[in-house]
Amino acid sequence: MSKRIICLLLALCMALSVFTGCGTTIDDEPASTTASTDAEASTGADQTDGASDASADSPTASAITENWSYDFDSSFITENGIEYVWERLDEETRVNLGEIMNAIREGQIYCSLSVGFPYEERDDFLTLVSNCCIYYTWVGTSFSTATDESGTVKGVTINYRGIDYESDILVIMDELDAKLDEIISAMPDGTEFEKLKYLHDYLILNCDYSDTAGTSPFTSYGALVEGYATCQGYADAMHLLLNRAGFETMFVTGVGTDSAVKHKWNYVMCEDGHWYIIDPTWDDPSDVTDPYYVGYCYFLISDEEILKDHAAKHESNYYETPYADSMDLNFFNVMGYYATTADEAYEILMEQAKSSTIDSERRCFYVKFESSEAMHEIYESLKDNGQLAEIISAANSAAGTTYKTTSWSRTLNDALGILTITLKESD
Numbered sequence: 204m205s206k207r208i209i210c211l212l213l214a215l216c217m218a219l220s221v222f223t224g225c226g227t228t229i230d231d232e233p234a235s236t237t238a239s240t241d242a243e244a245s246t247g248a249d250q251t252d253g254a255s256d257a258s259a260d261s262p263t264a265s266a267i268t269e270n271w272s273y274d275f276d277s278s279f280i281t282e283n284g285i286e287y288v289w290e291r292l293d294e295e296t297r298v299n300l301g302e303i304m305n306a307i308r309e310g311q312i313y314c315s316l317s318v319g320f321p322y323e324e325r326d327d328f329l330t331l332v333s334n335c336c337i338y339y340t341w342v343g344t345s346f347s348t349a350t351d352e353s354g355t356v357k358g359v360t361i362n363y364r365g366i367d368y369e370s371d372i373l374v375i376m377d378e379l380d381a382k383l384d385e386i387i388s389a390m391p392d393g394t395e396f397e398k399l400k401y402l403h404d405y406l407i408l409n410c411d412y413s414d415t416a417g418t419s420p421f422t423s424y425g426a427l428v429e430g431y432a433t434c435q436g437y438a439d440a441m442h443l444l445l446n447r448a449g450f451e452t453m454f455v456t457g458v459g460t461d462s463a464v465k466h467k468w469n470y471v472m473c474e475d476g477h478w479y480i481i482d483p484t485w486d487d488p489s490d491v492t493d494p495y496y497v498g499y500c501y502f503l504i505s506d507e508e509i510l511k512d513h514a515a516k517h518e519s520n521y522y523e524t525p526y527a528d529s530m531d532l533n534f535f536n537v538m539g540y541y542a543t544t545a546d547e548a549y550e551i552l553m554e555q556a557k558s559s560t561i562d563s564e565r566r567c568f569y570v571k572f573e574s575s576e577a578m579h580e581i582y583e584s585l586k587d588n589g590q591l592a593e594i595i596s597a598a599n600s601a602a603g604t605t606y607k608t609t610s611w612s613r614t615l616n617d618a619l620g621i622l623t624i625t626l627k628e629s630d
Contacts, residue, residue: 273297279304283337284446287453291522295320296328303332303359307339310372312361319357322350327520329359334454334467337439340422341375364419375424379443382427387447395474396537399481399503402444407487407497410437434459434484438467441483445471453478455524458514459485466513468501470525477529479503482513491614493625496567498614499534500621508533512618535571535621542570543577545584549594552585552624556598566598566626575617582613582622591624598626 267289268277279301280289292300298318306314320328329346336342341363349358386405391397409430414420416431426432426440438454445452451472459466468482482501491498501509505527510516518524535541542548548570555568572578585591599605604626614623 273301275301275305276308277301279308279339282308283335283339284442284452285335285337287451287525288331288335288522293521296331296521299328300331300335303361304335304339306359307332307336307342307361310341310363312363314359314361316357316359319351319355322348322354322356324520325356328356330456331519331521332359334456337423337442337454338379340379340419340424340439341372342422378428379424383443383447386427386444390448396503396532398448399445399450399471399473400534402441402448403481403483403486403502404497406437406440406444406483408495410440410487412437412484412487412489435467437484437487438469438482441469441481445469453525455516457516460512460514465517468509468513470527471503472525473503473532475529475531477531478525478527479529479532480505480509480527482509488614491625493612493627496625498623499569500616500619502534503530503532503537505530505533508619512616535569538569540569540571542572542581545581545588545590548572548581548622549585549590552594553597556594557601559598559602559604566602566604568594568624568626570622572620572622575620578615578617578620578622582615594624595626 267280267286271277280286283304289297289300295318299316299320302316303314325348329348332346333342342361345362347360347362348356349360351357386402390401406426410426410432411430412433413431414433416429419425419429419436420432421435422432423436423439423443426436427443432440442452442454453470454467455470456465456467458464466484468480468484470478470480472478480501481503485501486498487496488498506516507528508530509527516524530536540551542551551570552568559566572581585594612625612627614625615621616623
């Protein structure tokens with residue numbers, strides 16, 4: 204109790220500036236006396252357009268803790284799945300990050316830094332902390348810093364989201380752990396692609412995009428337990444799922460379509476030795492109301508592919524971000540859903556329609572083209588020639604349903620040349 208009172212007094216002595224939002228930074232000049240304050244938002248952004256902790260026994264995690272010599276606990280590394288980050292940090296940043304992550308883990312509201320960092324680096328460092336708090340979902344969206352006379356930040360005040368510290372933290376951890384265990388335990392024993400698709404599909408089908416619903420839409424807890432999240436919640440949830448399933452994973456921030464807000468997505472290392480990108484937020488578009496819709500435009504793609512419609516990818520000043528250079532495991536490649544002619548598109552869609560089953564509530568058929576122009580031209584051809592009606596009829600026959608030509612919708616991704624046909628039950 205005394206520790207908490209001291210921490211509270213320290214925090215109150217600072218001119219704390221608390222705010223919420225995405226990708227916002229308040230820039231104050233450092234004070235010439237003993238302390239200055241600033242605030243840094245988390246990196247969440249609006250979307251404008253089974254074993255528990257399998258990674259803990261991984262070679263990477265073991266190598267990190269084998270010769271551990273720090274005064275703080277190493278659990279924050281495996282709990283948040285940030286092995287990739289930790290291995291690439293310099294020594295001073297490791298000490299700063301380790302101290303503040305342990306303070307957050309324990310629900311402290313003020314953390315003294317034994318090393319500290321230059322005031323001009325505060326935005327970058329607090330962004331690093333915010334991005335690494337993937338499992339510690341009780342962290343709020345802002346921090347404040349205390350700076351000494353030399354201009355070195357030697358303390359950070361942590362703003363939480365209205366929790367009752369230790370008591371709420373334990374509840375949140377238990378609920379998130381239980382949900383992660385539940386999801387991972389149901390993961391199929393199939394191929395690597397099938398496991399990744401299961402995790403991707405689960406998140407999309409069980410989470411809706413929102414920055415107001417639930418208690419913490421900017422967190423993995425919001426995405427997995429409450430079922431509502433922004434891109435940060437989606438990406439953090441995907442990160443934990445991949446990590447718990449035994450995959451090497453990493454996150455990255457950037458810009459979607461609106462340069463005023465940040466965006467966050469995931470990387471996963473696959474057995475072929477290549478990194479691949481998953482952007483679960485953009486595969487669950489907010490303008491598609493069908494609860495059974497799952498998009499695959501951003502499932503296992505390359506940097507080149509995602510930058511066709513994502514405005515920018517941000518690099519970190521602390522480590523080199525992954526680079527995805529392959530499309531080999533991309534959904535459309537693995538499934539054989541690429542088409543260059545109307546006949547090929549017809550055959551691909553018809554094959555999916557014929558495989559419809561009566562116990563499936565989703566009727567989404569996919570095909571990718573070499574360009575936006577080809578996609579629009581072939582789509583119009585399929586529609587005008589009555590071939591879409593044939594595809595719907597085949598789906599009815601296979602699934603025992605009563606779809607009509609007036610009961611389907613299409614999603615056209617111009618940047619990536621992807622057509623998705625969604626069939627809907629007739630009223």
